[in-house]
Amino acid sequence: MQELSSARVRSLYIHVPFCAQKCEYCAFYSEASSGELVNRYVAALVRELELVAEDLKPKTIFFGGGTPSLLNLRQWETILRAMERLNLLGAEEFTIESNPATVSADKCKLLRDFGVNRVSMGVQSLDEKLLDRLGRIHSRAMVFKSFDILRRAGFDNVNLDLMFAIPTQTMEIWRETLNEAMAMQSEHLSSYEVIYEDDTPLFQQLQAGEFAVDEELACTMYEELIATATRAGFRQYEIANFARAAKSGALSPIHPPILPVTHPPIQQSNTPSSHPSTNPATSCSIPSLACKHNVNYWRGGSYHGLGPSATGYVRGVRTKNWANTQLYCEQLEQGRRAIESREELSPLRRAGEIAAFGLRMNAGWPFEEFQRVTQFDLRCDWESEMRQLVERGWARFAGDGFQLTHQGLRFADAAAEMFLR
Ligand code: SF4
Numbered sequence: 275m276q277e278l279s280s281a282r283v284r285s286l287y288i289h290v291p292f293c294a295q296k297c298e299y300c301a302f303y304s305e306a307s308s309g310e311l312v313n314r315y316v317a318a319l320v321r322e323l324e325l326v327a328e329d330l331k332p333k334t335i336f337f338g339g340g341t342p343s344l345l346n347l348r349q350w351e352t353i354l355r356a357m358e359r360l361n362l363l364g365a366e367e368f369t370i371e372s373n374p375a376t377v378s379a380d381k382c383k384l385l386r387d388f389g390v391n392r393v394s395m396g397v398q399s400l401d402e403k404l405l406d407r408l409g410r411i412h413s414r415a416m417v418f419k420s421f422d423i424l425r426r427a428g429f430d431n432v433n434l435d436l437m438f439a440i441p442t443q444t445m446e447i448w449r450e451t452l453n454e455a456m457a458m459q460s461e462h463l464s465s466y467e468v469i470y471e472d473d474t475p476l477f478q479q480l481q482a483g484e485f486a487v488d489e490e491l492a493c494t495m496y497e498e499l500i501a502t503a504t505r506a507g508f509r510q511y512e513i514a515n516f517a518r519a520a521k522s523g524a525l526s527p528i529h530p531p532i533l534p535v536t537h538p539p540i541q542q543s544n545t546p547s548s549h550p551s552t553n554p555a556t557s558c559s560i561p562s563l564a565c566k567h568n569v570n571y572w573r574g575g576s577y578h579g580l581g582p583s584a585t586g587y588v589r590g591v592r593t594k595n596w597a598n599t600q601l602y603c604e605q606l607e608q609g610r611r612a613i614e615s616r617e618e619l620s621p622l623r624r625a626g627e628i629a630a631f632g633l634r635m636n637a638g639w640p641f642e643e644f645q646r647v648t649q650f651d652l653r654c655d656w657e658s659e660m661r662q663l664v665e666r667g668w669a670r671f672a673g674d675g676f677q678l679t680h681q682g683l684r685f686a687d688a689a690a691e692m693f694l695r
Contacts, residue, residue: 283588284333285570289581290342291599298409301471303583303597304340315599316349318606320356322580325611327360334567335365343372347381354388363389367566375412377420382427393424394433400451404440421458433462439492440468441485448495456506461563463508463516465499467492509561512635513686517561572635574628574647592617622695625650630690638677652676659692
C-alpha cells in the first residue's frame with residue numbers, strides 16, 4: 275500500500291465519549307457526563323496524545339462523539355494546550371462536532387484561537403416535536419442562536435447534520451426543515467436516514483410495533499434532499515454529504531487520500547502533501563468545502579484514532595480502543611495505550627474495503643488512482659462485480675473510472691459489500 279513505514283500520519287480522530295443525555299436512536303459509544311470522569315478522560319487523552327504525537331503531523335483533525343462541545347472551557351484549554359506543546363496544531367481542517375445546546379461565545383473564541391476552523395452541528399430536525407421524539411436536548415431556537423454565535427465567532431465552514439425518515443415525520447415537515455436549513459447558508463450539509471440500531475430505544479419501539487418503517491417515503495425524502503440541496507447551490511459528493519465550493523475557487527482535486535509525510539518532517543508548512551505519481555487527470559474534482567477528514571477515510575487514507583472506542587488505521591493495521599471510559603483512563607494512567615484489538619489486514623482485503631468506501635462518493639474510483647492507493651487493479655480483480663452492478667443499473671464505467679449511478683448510490687451498502695474480500 276501507499277504508506278511508508280517511516281512516514282508520519284496526517285489525519286487524527288479524537289472521540290469524546292460524553293453526552294448530556296442519550297438520544298433515542300444512538301448506538302455510538304457515549305455516556306452521560308459526570309464532571310470527575312470528564313476530567314479524568316481529559317488527562318488520559320493528553321497522555322494518549324503524548325504517546326502518538328511523534329507519529330503525527332495532522333492535516334485534518336476531527337473531534338467527534340459523543341458531544342465534544344460539552345467539554346467546558348478549562349477542559350478544552352487543557353487539551354488544546356497539550357496539542358500545542360506536542361506540535362499537533364495548525365491542521366488545514368480542524369473540525370469539532372457540537373450540539374446546539376452547548377455552543378457558547380467564549381468556547382468558540384477559545385477554539386478559534388487554537389486553530390479550529392470547522393464546526394459540525396447536530397441539528398437533526400427543526401421540528402420541535404421531532405427533536406423531542408429523538409430525545410435531543412436542544413430546541414429549534416437553539417439551532418439558530420448557536421449558528422449565529424458560530425458565525426459571529428468567525429466560523430466560515432459549518433456543517434449541519436439533518437435526519438430524515440424519523441417516525442411520524444411527514445414529507446411536509448421534512449420540506450420545511452430542509453428549506454429552513456438551506457436558508458441558514460451553511461457551507462456543508464450531511465443528511466442521514468434514521469437507522470434502527472440494536473439496543474436503542476427507537477429499535478425497541480419499532481420491534482414493539484409502535485410505528486412502521488415506510489421505505490417508499492424514505493426514498494422520496496432522499497430525492498427531495500438531493501433536489502433541494504442542489505437547488506440551494508450544494509453539490510452532492512457522497513451518499514449523505516453535500517458541500518459548496520469555497521468563494522475563492524470552484525472545485526479542488528482532493529480525492530487522493532492524505533498521504534503521510536516523511537519522518538522527520540522536511541518542512542513545517544501545512545500545505546497538502548503531494549505524491550509524485552498523482553495524476554491530476556484521474557483525480558475528479560469535488561467541492562472545495564467537502565470534509566477533507568472524511569474524504570481521507572473514503573479514499574483509504576491512514577489515521578490515528580484516540581479516545582474510548584476510537585478506531586485507527588495505520589500502516590496496514592486497524593486498531594480499536596476500549597469502548598469503556600473507565601478502562602480507557604486506567605490503561606493510560608498506567609502509561610500505555612488503551613487498545614482493545616489490533617488487526618492486520620491483508621492487502622487484498624484492505625483494497626476491497628477501500629473500493630467499497632470510495633464507491634460511496636459520487637465520483638467513484640478513477641482506476642489509476644485506485645491502483646496507486648492499493649496496488650490492485652479494479653479492472654482485473656473486481657471485473658465481474660463491476661459488470662454485475664452495471665447490468666443492474668447501479669453503476670457505470672465513466673471515462674477512466676467506475677462509479678455508482680444515482681440509483682446505485684441509494685443501494686451503496688449492498689453494492690459496496692460485493693467488493694469485500
Ligand atoms: S448527541 Fe450524538 S452521540 Fe450523543 S447520544 Fe445523541 S446522537 Fe448519540
